[in-house]
Amino acid sequence: MNYTVNQIANITNSKIIGDGELIIKNIAFDSRIIYSTKNTAFIAINTSKNSGEKFIESAIDRGINIIISEHHYSQFDNITWIIVENSVEFLQKLAKYHFKNCHIKSIGITGSNGKTILKEWLYQCLWNEFPTVKSPKSFNSQVGLPLSLLQINDVHRLGIFEVGISKPNEMEKLENIFQPQIGLLTHIGTAHLANFKSEDELIDEKIQLFKDSEVIIYNGDNTLVDKKLNDLYSSKKLISYGLSDSNQVYFKNSISKDEKFTFQYFDEEISFPVHQKDEATLTNVLALITILKELGVENQNIIEKINALKAVEMRLEAIEGIKNNIVINDSFNLDLDSLKTALQFLNEYKKPKKSLVLTDIVGVNSNSKELYDEVSELVNEQKFDSVFLIGNEISKFSDLFKAKIHTFINTKELIDSKHLTEIENQIILLKGARKFEIEKIKDVLELRKHDTVLEINLNALLHNINYHKSLLKPATKMMAMVKANSYGLGSYEISEFLQHHHIDYLGVAFVDEGVELRKKGITVPIVVMNPEQHSYETLIQYNLEPEIYSFRVLELFYEALQKSGYDKNYPIHIKLETGMHRLGFKYFELDDLVEILNKTTLKVQSIFSHLSSSDLPTEKEFTLHQLETFEKNSSYLIEKLRYTPIRHILNSSGITNYTNYQYDMVRIGIGMLGESPNSEIQKQLHSVVSFKTVISQISLVENGESVGYSRRFKPNQPTKIATIPVGYADGIPRLIGNQIGSVGVNKTLAPIVGSICMDMMMINVDHIPNLKEGDKVTVFNAKPSLKEFADYCKTITYEVLTSISPRVKRIYVKD
Ligand SMILES: *Cc1c(COP(=O)(O)O)cnc(C)c1O
Numbered sequence: 001m002n003y004t005v006n007q008i009a010n011i012t013n014s015k016i017i018g019d020g021e022l023i024i025k026n027i028a029f030d031s032r033i034i035y036s037t038k039n040t041a042f043i044a045i046n047t048s049k050n051s052g053e054k055f056i057e058s059a060i061d062r063g064i065n066i067i068i069s070e071h072h073y074s075q076f077d078n079i080t081w082i083i084v085e086n087s088v089e090f091l092q093k094l095a096k097y098h099f100k101n102c103h104i105k106s107i108g109i110t111g112s113n114g115k116t117i118l119k120e121w122l123y124q125c126l127w128n129e130f131p132t133v134k135s136p137k138s139f140n141s142q143v144g145l146p147l148s149l150l151q152i153n154d155v156h157r158l159g160i161f162e163v164g165i166s167k168p169n170e171m172e173k174l175e176n177i178f179q180p181q182i183g184l185l186t187h188i189g190t191a192h193l194a195n196f197k198s199e200d201e202l203i204d205e206k207i208q209l210f211k212d213s214e215v216i217i218y219n220g221d222n223t224l225v226d227k228k229l230n231d232l233y234s235s236k237k238l239i240s241y242g243l244s245d246s247n248q249v250y251f252k253n254s255i256s257k258d259e260k261f262t263f264q265y266f267d268e269e270i271s272f273p274v275h276q277k278d279e280a281t282l283t284n285v286l287a288l289i290t291i292l293k294e295l296g297v298e299n300q301n302i303i304e305k306i307n308a309l310k311a312v313e314m315r316l317e318a319i320e321g322i323k324n325n326i327v328i329n330d331s332f333n334l335d336l337d338s339l340k341t342a343l344q345f346l347n348e349y350k351k352p353k354k355s356l357v358l359t360d361i362v363g364v365n366s367n368s369k370e371l372y373d374e375v376s377e378l379v380n381e382q383k384f385d386s387v388f389l390i391g392n393e394i395s396k397f398s399d400l401f402k403a404k405i406h407t408f409i410n411t412k413e414l415i416d417s418k419h420l421t422e423i424e425n426q427i428i429l430l431k432g433a434r435k436f437e438i439e440k441i442k443d444v445l446e447l448r449k450h451d452t453v454l455e456i457n458l459n460a461l462l463h464n465i466n467y468h469k470s471l472l473k474p475a476t477k478m479m480a481m482v483k484a485n486s487y488g489l490g491s492y493e494i495s496e497f498l499q500h501h502h503i504d505y506l507g508v509a510f511v512d513e514g515v516e517l518r519k520k521g522i523t524v525p526i527v528v529m530n531p532e533q534h535s536y537e538t539l540i541q542y543n544l545e546p547e548i549y550s551f552r553v554l555e556l557f558y559e560a561l562q563k564s565g566y567d568k569n570y571p572i573h574i575k576l577e578t579g580m581h582r583l584g585f586k587y588f589e590l591d592d593l594v595e596i597l598n599k600t601t602l603k604v605q606s607i608f609s610h611l612s613s614s615d616l617p618t619e620k621e622f623t624l625h626q627l628e629t630f631e632k633n634s635s636y637l638i639e640k641l642r643y644t645p646i647r648h649i650l651n652s653s654g655i656t657n658y659t660n661y662q663y664d665m666v667r668i669g670i671g672m673l674g675e676s677p678n679s680e681i682q683k684q685l686h687s688v689v690s691f692k693t694v695i696s697q698i699s700l701v702e703n704g705e706s707v708g709y710s711r712r713f714k715p716n717q718p719t720k721i722a723t724i725p726v727g728y729a730d731g732i733p734r735l736i737g738n739q740i741g742s743v744g745v746n747k748t749l750a751p752i753v754g755s756i757c758m759d760m761m762m763i764n765v766d767h768i769p770n771l772k773e774g775d776k777v778t779v780f781n782a783k784p785s786l787k788e789f790a791d792y793c794k795t796i797t798y799e800v801l802t803s804i805s806p807r808v809k810r811i812y813v814k815d
Contacts, residue, residue, distance in 0.1 A: 108180025708754025
């Protein structure tokens with residue numbers, strides 16, 4: 001977009017205080033990830049959950065001089081204000097106007113699953129056919145969609161936007177803003193079904209998006225969808241795709257020997273190789289093909305594009321580097337949008353200095369002077385210490401960049417120069433077009449190279465938190481349990497991420513866990529569930545909040561508090577015993593408890609308890625009894641106290657199974673890691689943890705030979721065996737050797753054979769073709785899943801995660 005403040009005020013009927021001639025090209029809504037302040041306005045979005053107005057000051061601190069807000073704050077100098085009646089409606093009005101006047105071809109994607117992946121795939125397939133704009137991340141809501149639409153500018157010819165709803169009557173508002181020419185309806189699942197009376201109502205709501213569409217492409221495996229679209233939109237062009245052969249586009253046969261798939265597109269047959277054969281991927285591929293055909297892309301071209309998708313690891317990863325650096329690797333593709341995203345990502349890390357490795361931008365047909373002007377402007381705003389430019393094109397424009405500049409013809413030249421290995425205590429962003437293979441730089445800069453890693457996907461974690469939040473009332477607070485090193489995943493990294501996303505509370509088991517978080521800069525309130533007697537002084541010093549579960553603890557803690565000289569109301573959390581019989585006050589102790597509390601300067605911040613069996617349907621009666629006891633005893637306590645603390649009792653499966661008992665807060669643990677005992681809920685969650693390694697060696701073991709210690713595997717025919725570098729010292733129980741457990745290789749299970757060694761184990765890969773040394777192995781993630789892996793170990797997922805040894809490197813990725 002590109003409007004003056006005056007124009008925007010006219011379009012949206014808003015008031016201006018300040019300079020109406022200023023130009024706005026971007027609207028930022030999150031003050032933490034402002035990547036550029038030039039021609040950028042900050043909008044303070046008010047929702048029922050949150051007010052963005054508290055971030056106005058930090059946006060201004062970052063250099064923003066235009067603020068869009070419902071209220072005017074006069075203490076800031078030289079700021080232009082657009083004062084709006086309702087921030088969300090303002091965005092919607094502006095986006096509606098903008099979309100109506102920009103005349104691009106548009107694709108609107110809705111459905112329960114697969115929206116984001118399809119949008120990203122379409123983008124990858126189409127961006128070098130047409131100048132394309134797309135929703136960033138999964139911006140698809142009442143706020144996200146308008147922000148996405150406002151990104152459209154004069155050069156764009158195609159826009160691909162996600163549209164998501166979670167409640168009745170939302171689609172009408174969105175369709176009023178955005179009328180896609182091509183509508184895509186992916187799978188309809190049970191996500192958000194809770195807010196609708198029936199699947200029927202959910203479908204009716206979603207398909208309203210297509211009211212003005214010319215073409216509707218939809219997953220026809222759902223017969224209700226098929227019927228409704230044909231009834232309502234019989235005059236439009238409707239194309240159904242899916243696994244069933246009743247669709248117009250479907251797969252013809254199972255996979256042939258050369259791993260090719262044939263699919264039927266109306267009367268035409270096309271074949272191409274596929275690399276991932278799960279149903280969700282295949283269905284998404286069908287949708288993709290249908291749209292590409294609809295846009296007139298040639299078959300050969302489609303095949304090439306789909307082949308190219310397989311190589312995509314579209315991710316920004318943050319890696320611990322040598323010399324205390326953090327390396328952000330984004331070596332998949334390079335265009336302006338992805339550069340902006342990467343620069344935003346950079347702002348989430350706090351390091352005093354930063355450096356950038358940037359290559360030529362390839363495959364964009366615009367004027368290169370203009371392009372690199374814009375690139376250098378974005379880059380200069382970040383104030384990099386050093387900038388390393390790779391490629392002939394970008395090197396020509398090195399004068400535009402303000403930093404210590406080095407130019408190189410190719411990646412190898414940069415690596416050989418040894419400049420990079422001199423960098424210390426910085427954050428280094430690697431951003432390059434694919435052909436420059438700058439991931440090779442990552443190998444040079446990465447600390448402690450290890451083939452075995454535990455990869456933690458923070459986006460999936462956030463998705464899972466938001467999923468659980470969607471079940472709760474907006475006002476309900478959430479405590480994230482990050483005890484035991486965040487269930488083994490790294491307590492600081494997880495806490496820092498959650499703090500960034502406004503978690504209300506963190507929960508740890510012991511004081512030293514809380515101290516570590518405080519020392520590294522975590523400021524969110526932290527509850528210590530089991531504060532040991534010797535640690536009270538430290539607890540107070542680091543402003544941690546104790547769980548108080550007995551008179552002994554109460555008295556000792558109060559004594560320590562008085563000694564510390566702290567005289568304000570110190571927050572404590574009272575644990576009630578309701579049936580778990582672990583820690584807590586029993587009902588007959590409540591009178592004495594209140595009497596003591598009322599004599600102290602302690603402030604009961606919350607009253608809580610813990611469910612022993614919220615995951616077990618067979619213990620529903622017991623759980624309801626626990627909940628009833630909690631209600632009774634906590635109410636009694638509140639009545640006797642002279643104020644009202646907040647209350648909480650639900651853990652992850654409590655949130656999903658006993659939502660009505662959410663009180664004022666819930667405590668999420670395993671649920672945020674994507675695990676639920678309830679299979680319906682499990683489908684909605686994303687898996688967060690992936691334990692990976694690579695094959696060290698492949699051997700053919702002949703009949704009569706044996707594998708491993710004590711010769712416990714003796715094949716009766718020549719068998720292909722692979723050795724992988726994980727063993728019981730990494731936390732794989734030795735008990736799952738000898739074909740009890742399996743690991744995943746090329747999406748196929750490979751049984752562990754022989755005894756598991758300390759640092760290695762052997763797996764049977766006889767049935768898996770085309771393997772080579774160095775290929776990836778999944779100890780758990782999708783196949784086998786964490787749950788299946790826990791089943792091999794005859795334990796629960798919690799124990800598997802907390803048993804993974806600290807020597808396994810943890811890496812954190814975000815989409
Ligand atoms: C660990 C813990 C939780 C989280 O339990 P999940 O089953 O992982 O959700 C909640 N409350 C308390 C007191 C805990 O110790």
